[in-house]
Amino acid sequence: MLPEALLVVPLFAIFRRFDLLNSLHGLILADTAFALPVVALILKGAIDGVPRELDEAARVDGSRPPTVLARIILPLIAPAIAAAAVIAFFSAWNEYVFAATIQTIMAVGLLFTLPAVAFYLFAQRYVVSGMTAGAVKG
Template structure:
């Protein structure tokens, strides 16, 4: 019993330490945002927020720019998630269940695309987007983010479908189900945890993306929050409290989305790694 209590105490302390490390950046953003200039640059660090300075959040939202940036980020992230997962499901199913010439090469190509840095693709993509009039467009960002995240989504879902017994699909075909119906009625419900995991990956990739956003978007009103926050940094002055307030609001939706889907993430990533 004593060993059990010691082990339980150690696990609880470990969880609290990890939780503290994860939550501390959010707490420090709040403290910094709610600290006056006199205290912010004072000799002693302020460890507690001063809620009398809460007006910085109201001012950031009242100006309208931060609200627009957050909305643009949300539209880009949701669009990327829907498009990449929507295309990744049939692609993963095809790689898992169908045999065709070049299948192994295609799988390797999808894997190798994850080794390409975004900065390497900026110039050719800029030329391509200019030709198709996708510059300064949220649609263009959705397309390019989906193209970068789609391979990993497809590979994860392929691994998840590999773990589904073929007998289930054969039974559905015996009942007269066509391939699309087999995919939607049999496979999709069984790989729901993996779909949730890939949705989280897609959402975070698009939500935090900066290189393409700062290169392809010119109009300030169309910029996502990842670019808008950087614009606060000025040559003569930088409003640190405003930056931290907007950064905190920028972080919350991503954290909320992860907390909503986190129970599926571990199971989904594990299922997608069983077979390759």
């Protein structure tokens, strides 16, 4: 959760030692390292927001933990998963634009805008829907 500028020199030294400079693997590792803490915080908040009574009720009804996760918890946190995916995507996409070498400004603008718009149009219905609306009687 440190600013990226503070980690440039140590990251460069580590990547040089492990021969990850100017490689796709190095770019993937760096993007994952910077996006993972934010995604983890978003998902932790969403999981903490799921009422424990739903988990307990499913277990009383005989559901096993993987079933509870797949059929109850994951559908309830789907909007948070979508939001985390959007944030991670835009973070990685912004880094890609800086890492890739492209000749003209128009090419950069087109490559930068079209996938981002397409991804947002695909994910917007998941982000907008309510997280646990109607899950527990009040």
